[in-house]
Amino acid sequence: MIVVTGPSGAGKGTLIRQLLVRVPALAVAISATTRSRRVGEEHGREYWFLEEVEFAQRVAAGEFLEHVTYVSGHRYGTLRSEIARIAAAGGVCVLELETEGALNVKEQIPGAVTIFISAPIPELERRLRDRATESAGEIGERIDLARLQLDQAAQFDHIVLNDEVERAAGELTGIVQRAIRG
Numbered sequence: 001m002i003v004v005t006g007p008s009g010a011g012k013g014t015l016i017r018q019l020l021v022r023v024p025a026l027a028v029a030i031s032a033t034t035r036s037r038r039v040g041e042e043h044g045r046e047y048w049f050l051e052e053v054e055f056a057q058r059v060a061a062g063e064f065l066e067h068v069t070y071v072s073g074h075r076y077g078t079l080r081s082e083i084a085r086i087a088a089a090g091g092v093c094v095l096e097l098e099t100e101g102a103l104n105v106k107e108q109i110p111g112a113v114t115i116f117i118s119a120p121i122p123e124l125e126r127r128l129r130d131r132a133t134e135s136a137g138e139i140g141e142r143i144d145l146a147r148l149q150l151d152q153a154a155q156f157d158h159i160v161l162n163d164e165v166e167r168a169a170g171e172l173t174g175i176v177q178r179a180i181r182g
Ligand code: 5GP
Pocket: 006, 007, 008, 012, 031, 032, 035, 066, 067, 068, 070, 076, 077, 078, 079, 096, 097, 098, 100, 101, 102
């Protein structure tokens, strides 16, 4: 299992898309969330978008490997069914998680390879503002959290600085290919 983590705006999603093209054995586990859908996002593609009540019921039923409450009270979690789906198809599972969830997975699955995607705070702020998918208040909250998350970087197996997408995607691909070959 490959876990890609790091602060919001570091470019985890972009780098994972590049990674999937370069390493076909990989498949992304689609997380569940209670946040609302952004323009262009689809239920069952970017996320399983759940109502609060359903999310809570599925937590109680033990359906999540890990779950967190993120900024603005939105909940996110990794469904065990996603991991089972990918394993059944013979794929290698990729999780994209904030840092708390990533540390939780590492504890439960010690063989998981964890990769922290890093970027300087001004760059994170610029990307979140350019993306313009959150309100100014929520961007501020995400940046405050990013400062704490950057301090956690050393707890992960690898750190990749996303200074330039092509270069960072190449570095990430190398790490993942070496991990898969064991
Ligand atoms: P966004 O709202 O920007 O899609 O995601 C916010 C944060 O939640 C990102 O850092 C993303 O990596 C993280 N995230 C997405 N899915 C999960 C999940 O299933 N569990 C955890 N712990 N974090 C997640």
